Amino acid sequence: MREVEQDKFRRKALPVAEAQAKIMPYAKATDTEMVSLPEAHGRILAKPIDAPHPYPHFRRSGMDGFAIFSSDTTSCHAGQPVHLEVVDEIPAGSVPQVKLKPGQAARIMTGAKVPDEADAVVMFEMTESVLQEGHLHIRLIREIEPGKNITPIGLELSQGDVILEAGRKLTAGEISVLATFGIHRVPVMKRPRIAVFSTGSELLRIDEPLQDGRIRNSNTYLLYSQITEAGGEPFLFEAIEDDLAKAKAQVEAAFENYDVVVTTGGVSVGDYDIMADLVSGDSVDMLFNKVTMRPGSVTTAAVKDGKLLFALSGNPGACFVGFELFVRPAIGRMMGIAQPFLPELTAELARSYRKINNFTRFVRGRLEFREGKLYAIPAELDESGVMITIKDSDALIVIPPSNTGVEAGERVTVLKLPGGFHSF
Numbered sequence: 001m002r003e004v005e006q007d008k009f010r011r012k013a014l015p016v017a018e019a020q021a022k023i024m025p026y027a028k029a030t031d032t033e034m035v036s037l038p039e040a041h042g043r044i045l046a047k048p049i050d051a052p053h054p055y056p057h058f059r060r061s062g063m064d065g066f067a068i069f070s071s072d073t074t075s076c077h078a079g080q081p082v083h084l085e086v087v088d089e090i091p092a093g094s095v096p097q098v099k100l101k102p103g104q105a106a107r108i109m110t111g112a113k114v115p116d117e118a119d120a121v122v123m124f125e126m127t128e129s130v131l132q133e134g135h136l137h138i139r140l141i142r143e144i145e146p147g148k149n150i151t152p153i154g155l156e157l158s159q160g161d162v163i164l165e166a167g168r169k170l171t172a173g174e175i176s177v178l179a180t181f182g183i184h185r186v187p188v189m190k191r192p193r194i195a196v197f198s199t200g201s202e203l204l205r206i207d208e209p210l211q212d213g214r215i216r217n218s219n220t221y222l223l224y225s226q227i228t229e230a231g232g233e234p235f236l237f238e239a240i241e242d243d244l245a246k247a248k249a250q251v252e253a254a255f256e257n258y259d260v261v262v263t264t265g266g267v268s269v270g271d272y273d274i275m276a277d278l279v280s281g282d283s284v285d286m287l288f289n290k291v292t293m294r295p296g297s298v299t300t301a302a303v304k305d306g307k308l309l310f311a312l313s314g315n316p317g318a319c320f321v322g323f324e325l326f327v328r329p330a331i332g333r334m335m336g337i338a339q340p341f342l343p344e345l346t347a348e349l350a351r352s353y354r355k356i357n358n359f360t361r362f363v364r365g366r367l368e369f370r371e372g373k374l375y376a377i378p379a380e381l382d383e384s385g386v387m388i389t390i391k392d393s394d395a396l397i398v399i400p401p402s403n404t405g406v407e408a409g410e411r412v413t414v415l416k417l418p419g420g421f422h423s424f
């Protein structure tokens with residue numbers, strides 16, 4: 001037996017956290033690039049952005065109405081109305097033309113600049129128009145407090161405030177803030193370029209008809225989605241057949257052009273498990289080839305010329321989990337995300353999980369809120385080779401090693417998968 005083949009069997013299993021820690025030093029920051037604001041959606045901000053001006057930068061009316069001196073309305077009531085002469089009209093986008101004096105009002109629209117002298121805006125609905133000696137007046141029968149319906153300068157942000165920290169993912173809220181401040185070119189982290197290979201002579205292309213004993217290559221597309229969601233840029237390659245020399249050549253070529261290489265399949269101890277052989281060879285430095293977890297115990301990571309190679313299991317469930325626990329955090333770290341790991345929550349296990357585990361199990365499942373409490377419901381079918389329940393899962397339920405399993409009602413840690421909740 002060749003030495004590399006023997007190595008496949010002699011594996012030292014690392015706990016997940018230790019394996020993650022081995023990877024992170026190689027998750028080197030990508031370069032930065034400038035993109036247009038719409039293109040920045042979903043990208044990671046590369047530099048902190050300060051407010052170049054206060055917001056709002058002028059005193060803004062919050063209502064369609066009249067800008068007035070609130071002091072003119074002191075003690076005003078139905079039996080003692082106040083009449084104010086309308087001397088200006090200020091649409092949004094214009095500036096006041098008349099310097100207001102006490103006893104006067106300016107007709108003003110929502111979003112328009114309030115005259116400096118005025119200290120309140122009264123809504124149209126609270127006024128009545130009257131003509132007095134040919135001049136338009138408004139009649140008020142209620143006191144208006146100072147500041148009413150005026151948004152002060154800098155209510156949201158003062159000049160120089162940090163608007164967004166580096167490492168922040170830009171989605172709707174962030175994009176609208178950047179637009180507000182005229183930041184139309186945005187410094188973002190380059191998306192790590194990730195080559196994806198599936199291995200296995202049993203794999204058919206997705207456009208091929210079924211053949212006996214063969215299956216379509218779903219992992220490549222699973223990974224395409226996961227990489228895209230995590231912020232990376234996937235590049236899909238034809239599946240590699242179970243031939244070590246060919247696989248080695250293809251994977252090595254990929255390292256020339258891509259930041260990370262992800263493969264699936266061929267990492268176990270089978271006769272054709274070429275990735276296991278490849279990482280045991282001397283062309284790459286292996287970081288680990290076994291993790292004390294299920295599914296994905298054979299998850300393997302290696303480094304070539306400072307770049308990461310992830311050899312995930314071929315079993316779809318294990319490939320999925322291996323990506324979420326190892327590849328996602330590496331992509332996140334490369335883009336400067338402060339916390340690139342799946343967020344941890346605590347939930348109550350809704351159904352007993354009685355499988356015996358030597359290793360920590362990451363069971364796909366659904367989360368449900370019932371009467372303010374979070375429940376975790378493990379998928380009925382959660383075997384490593386099962387693909388169908390991945391689509392219904394919004395979390396990985398962490399089941400620690402145990403001889404008895406975990407009973408319904410016990411508290412468990414869950415790792416929230418990206419995206420919404422399937423129950424809602």
Ligand SMILES: Nc1nc2c(c(=O)[nH]1)N[C@H]1C(S)=C(S)[C@@H](COP(=O)(O)OP(=O)(O)OC[C@H]3O[C@@H](n4cnc5c(N)ncnc54)[C@H](O)[C@@H]3O)O[C@H]1N2
Pocket residue numbers: 198199200202203215216217218219220264265266267268269270273295296297298312313314315316318384385
């Ligand atoms: N004697 C042993 N056999 C196995 C062990 C073991 O410890 N001793 N471990 C089992 C476990 S656990 C897992 S997980 C798998 C891991 O196998 P590999 O990662 O080497 O993957 P393959 O053998 O290539 O494939 C496994 C399974 O997944 C299917 N597959 C592969 N690629 C794809 C793809 N791109 N799309 C869809 N499905 C794919 C493949 O056809 C197999 O059915 O090993 C166990 N065996």
Ligand code: MOO
Pocket residue numbers: 293294295296297298299313315317318384385
């Ligand atoms: O490593 Mo396998 O995915 O544990 O079932």
